[in-house]
Amino acid sequence: MDVTQFDFDLPERLIAQHPLADRSASRLLVLHKQTGAVEHRKFTDLIDYLREGDVLVLNDSRVLPARLIGVKTDTGANIEVLLLKSLGDDRWETLVKPGKRVKPGTEISFGDGLLRAVCESSTETGGRIIRFSYEGIFYELLDRLGSMPLPPYIHEQLEDRERYQTVYSRELGSAAAPTAGLHFTKDYLQRLEQKGVQLAYITLHVGLGTFRPVSADTVEEHVMHAEYYEIPEETARIVNAAKSEGRRVIAVGTTSCRTLETVGKAHGGKLAAESGWTDIFIYPGYQFSIIDGMITNFHLPKSTLVMLISALAGRETILNAYREAVEQEYRFFSFGDAMLINP
Numbered sequence: 001m002d003v004t005q006f007d008f009d010l011p012e013r014l015i016a017q018h019p020l021a022d023r024s025a026s027r028l029l030v031l032h033k034q035t036g037a038v039e040h041r042k043f044t045d046l047i048d049y050l051r052e053g054d055v056l057v058l059n060d061s062r063v064l065p066a067r068l069i070g071v072k073t074d075t076g077a078n079i080e081v082l083l084l085k086s087l088g089d090d091r092w093e094t095l096v097k098p099g100k101r102v103k104p105g106t107e108i109s110f111g112d113g114l115l116r117a118v119c120e121s122s123t124e125t126g127g128r129i130i131r132f133s134y135e136g137i138f139y140e141l142l143d144r145l146g147s148m149p150l151p152p153y154i155h156e157q158l159e160d161r162e163r164y165q166t167v168y169s170r171e172l173g174s175a176a177a178p179t180a181g182l183h184f185t186k187d188y189l190q191r192l193e194q195k196g197v198q199l200a201y202i203t204l205h206v207g208l209g210t211f212r213p214v215s216a217d218t219v220e221e222h223v224m225h226a227e228y229y230e231i232p233e234e235t236a237r238i239v240n241a242a243k244s245e246g247r248r249v250i251a252v253g254t255t256s257c258r259t260l261e262t263v264g265k266a267h268g269g270k271l272a273a274e275s276g277w278t279d280i281f282i283y284p285g286y287q288f289s290i291i292d293g294m295i296t297n298f299h300l301p302k303s304t305l306v307m308l309i310s311a312l313a314g315r316e317t318i319l320n321a322y323r324e325a326v327e328q329e330y331r332f333f334s335f336g337d338a339m340l341i342n343p
Contacts, residue, residue, distance in 0.1 A: 016335035052196030062169035065146030070110040173205035180253030264290035
């Protein structure tokens with residue numbers, strides 16, 4: 001399957017550069033999966049499409065302030081380090097800029113020496129394995145010295161770091177936000193629960209692979225980066241009960257979807273409480289085992305995320321909805337508007 005089949009025209013002016021003042025003030029494109037019909041609503045109208053007994057599964061991962069600016073201790077040259085994945089023992093897989101200045105043995109200082117690092121090795125994908133040293137608590141230093149790793153298509157500074165976190169974020173570990181959840185407020189989640197919608201939580205720590213373009217010519221050649229997930233006992237119980245009773249399971253975001261499908265596929269259409277790493281790649285032809293619908297943002301052309309939602313609703317159906325979203329000037333990507341793929 002050619003990657004260009006998932007391309008579409010997107011004017012740059014539609015890429016949202018900042019979050020709205022009110023999280024829940026976004027627009028909502030409702031795509032009816034069975035018919036392909038499209039409705040244009042407000043995000044707060046989501047409640048009209050959810051039923052008592054529906055289960056919403058949300059990713060409670062919290063974004064690390066993972067972008068660090070330091071200096072080489074020998075030359076004073078500025079170095080940017082982006083934390084991707086903890087390897088334990090204060091070792092991290094990272095991306096560095098400029099990469100040519102950071103070789104094995106390079107020492108970097110952050111915050112006048114509050115945090116120090118040495119490059120141990122390079123990775124196959126051009127990253128660096130770095131070991132940190134410090135006094136105190138690493139995550140407290142990171143919170144003090146780091147900044148949010150906003151996607152490369154966002155060029156404005158973020159004044160309030162919490163606007164790149166969901167209101168239910170709990171588990172530190174992501175290099176990027178699970179952005180479909182950014183639209184929810186605590187009050188709105190409470191309204192959904194009052195209607196009888198069940199909320200369940202998983203954790204998937206989002207890696208920067210989510211921003212990397214598909215470089216292969218065909219979909220089948222693309223290799224996904226692995227991301228760490230956890231499914232609690234309560235979530236497995238809630239979702240399994242819903243499936244056995246014929247109630248709908250709706251993923252909030254592609255990260256929740258990938259986690260549910262990873263575990264559901266491994267256990268014959270049921271969830272198990274477990275943790276692990278997933279590199280599942282969902283594209284048209286995939287048969288879903290857990291989810292019935294999804295709430296998601298609008299994604300990049302030719303991205304694995306467009307391929308995933310195309311697997312759920314059909315490629316032509318998705319591309320038609322995206323064309324309509326462009327015509328109606330929806331806001332795209334992380335700080336943009338939302339889509340409900342309605343079962």
